[in-house]
């Protein structure tokens with residue numbers, strides 16, 4: 001409850017003045033490890049400066065990612081294909097305003113509580129970092145849903161994304177920690193070393209950041 005109260009206070013009082021957001025959530029340079037969730041939101045002005053189009057098979061439109069993540073994804077898709085799995089990229093970088101529109105539509109169609117679990121408010125999406133990708137496949141009719149994990153492509157991604165510096169961000173058993181429902185289709189680039197550590201430890205990224213990167217602020221610590 002305290003956490004919720006803090007979050008509400010953050011949204012109502014802190015974000016409009018955006019002092020915290022500007023200080024903490026404008027990652028710069030080659031910061032591939034920044035934590036983004038409902039508690040740690042990106043400033044609306046944040047746009048990565050090294051976005052590139054990624055030349056992989058896509059669902060609706062060619063996706064963009066930050067350069068290093070784009071190179072890693074190209075290799076991941078190429079190796080998957082060689083192993084017999086045809087992946088389809090559904091979503092990469094999303095701007096703050098695009099996320100705002102998506103979230104607004106979700107809230108309108110399903111109500112705020114459910115929307116918050118299934119979609120991120122503007123600023124709370126890793127897609128704004130240009131480091132997150134949603135992947136699907138033909139066998140899953142190009143849907144982004146839990147069933148993706150049961151397809152051969154989904155199983156391959158689950159097992160191998162770590163080898164390319166990506167992590168599964170929203171596992172089913174981590175919902176209480178991440179604040180998001182199970183999303184086997186969403187992978188996040190953190191770099192090879194951290195990805196290998198996280199695969200080994202099998203813990204949510206929130207915990208990894210707190211334990212090993214030490215960049216969690218007082219908002220979480222005072223519970």
Ligand SMILES: [Zn+2]
Pocket residue numbers: 091127132133134185186187
């Ligand atoms: Zn996603």
